[in-house]
Amino acid sequence: MDIQSVKQRFGIIGNSALLNRAIDIAMQVASTDLTVLITGESGTGKEVFPQIIHYLSPRKHGNYIAVNCGAIPEGTIDSELFGHEKGSFTGAHEARKGYFEVANEGTIFLDEVAELPLSTQVRLLRVLEVGEFMKVGSSKVIKTNVRVVAATNVQIPEAIEKGKFRQDLYYRLNTVPIYIPPLRERKEDIHLLFRKFTADFAEKYHMPPLRLTDEAIDILKNYYWPGNVRQLKNITEQISIIEKDKLINANTLRLYLPDTTRPNLPVLYQHDSEEHISERDILYKVLFDMKKDITELKKIVIDILDKSPDDAAMEKTKALLVKHVAEEDSFNLIHPKEDIKIVHHPKTDAEEEKFHSPEIIEESLSLQDKEKEMIRKALEKHNGKRKDAARELGISERTLYRKIKEYHIR
Numbered sequence: 001m002d003i004q005s006v007k008q009r010f011g012i013i014g015n016s017a018l019l020n021r022a023i024d025i026a027m028q029v030a031s032t033d034l035t036v037l038i039t040g041e042s043g044t045g046k047e048v049f050p051q052i053i054h055y056l057s058p059r060k061h062g063n064y065i066a067v068n069c070g071a072i073p074e075g076t077i078d079s080e081l082f083g084h085e086k087g088s089f090t091g092a093h094e095a096r097k098g099y100f101e102v103a104n105e106g107t108i109f110l111d112e113v114a115e116l117p118l119s120t121q122v123r124l125l126r127v128l129e130v131g132e133f134m135k136v137g138s139s140k141v142i143k144t145n146v147r148v149v150a151a152t153n154v155q156i157p158e159a160i161e162k163g164k165f166r167q168d169l170y171y172r173l174n175t176v177p178i179y180i181p182p183l184r185e186r187k188e189d190i191h192l193l194f195r196k197f198t199a200d201f202a203e204k205y206h207m208p209p210l211r212l213t214d215e216a217i218d219i220l221k222n223y224y225w226p227g228n229v230r231q232l233k234n235i236t237e238q239i240s241i242i243e244k245d246k247l248i249n250a251n252t253l254r255l256y257l258p259d260t261t262r263p264n265l266p267v268l269y270q271h272d273s274e275e276h277i278s279e280r281d282i283l284y285k286v287l288f289d290m291k292k293d294i295t296e297l298k299k300i301v302i303d304i305l306d307k308s309p310d311d312a313a314m315e316k317t318k319a320l321l322v323k324h325v326a327e328e329d330s331f332n333l334i335h336p337k338e339d340i341k342i343v344h345h346p347k348t349d350a351e352e353e354k355f356h357s358p359e360i361i362e363e364s365l366s367l368q369d370k371e372k373e374m375i376r377k378a379l380e381k382h383n384g385k386r387k388d389a390a391r392e393l394g395i396s397e398r399t400l401y402r403k404i405k406e407y408h409i410r
Contacts, residue, residue: 112154197237
């Protein structure tokens with residue numbers, strides 16, 4: 001069977017090289033018993049590939065069971081996968097076979113495998129290594145001969161670093177990796193999928209199929225599609241039902257495409273938000289705003305400490321310090337070599353000429369003190385007007401009132 005035949009049998013639409021590569025790997029590995037790990041974003045169609053592997057394998061006459069690991073409560077996941085004995089826990093009125101016992105000689109697909117609890121991961125690892133498991137509440141070892149195909153939209157190496165996924169289990173599952181590309185990486189397939197979906201919905205709802213103008217096609221192809229194929233299908237259905245004019249132009253299409261534009265920052269900051277801004281967001285905003293000046297000041301001050309300062313470097317240092325002191329009562333700078341904090345206090349013009357070396361004090365890492373100081377300064381700057389101070393800080397008045405009360409700021 002070739003790739004095109006597989007596409008027709010399993011309803012796969014698209015001709016991109018990455019998609020064809022994924023199908024080719026699935027076809028090659030199907031005849032083996034190797035464990036397969038399918039990765040890709042949500043909505044890319046990962047659930048089709050375990051079916052390809054099973055129905056093209058010698059196990060095709062055995063059971064195929066798909067399990068959504070994220071949809072089963074943690075307290076019952078072991079019972080669902082491995083079964084339980086009568087009376088093993090409250091509500092276990094009779095013995096029950098688990099999926100691994102039912103799928104013996106067949107294939108089990110573990111979707112969202114990264115959602116498995118660590119205790120269940122240990123049981124799964126034993127099944128993969130020696131083909132054995134025990135039911136909940138039993139000491140009897142049960143043998144199983146099952147092919148495991150797993151899938152996840154989580155970056156498992158990151159989950160391993162956070163202690164949420166076992167590294168040895170990852171290596172056992174990832175014997176053969178298959179990557180399913182997101183829709184934005186297969187732009188040539190987007191219009192094909194749209195046409196397939198609009199034809200299906202036209203037949204389902206007994207209406208003419210949608211058509212796109214050239215400009216609308218360009219927008220469709222260049223959209224980010226965070227929900228991938230699932231999102232494209234949903235939007236196509238919405239347009240098919242709602243729009244009476246079946247020739248869709250760019251302006252009409254934009255109405256159905258959510259704005260996914262996001263700033264390239266670790267923290268989302270919005271002036272108009274009433275409830276979603278936190279004190280941590282405030283601190284991050286201020287720290288990122290100060291980062292550029294701090295980085296430059298670090299280099300200059302370190303140069304002054306390590307070498308004989310020349311006039312140009314000194315003048316540049318003074319200019320930057322004066323600029324920063326105008327905004328703050330004091331300026332803190334961490335020296336990367338000595339792990340100390342350098343504090344420069346405001347000086348008069350006469351004192352400024354005598355500036356030669358910084359004063360060294362112990363470092364304070366209290367974020368609450370920083371936040372309290374920022375709020376106090378914002379209130380002073382705006383003569384106690386809380387509305388203006390809240391706008392300056394980028395928080396709601398309600399949050400500011402709460403913080404003033406919490407920190408006992410007068």
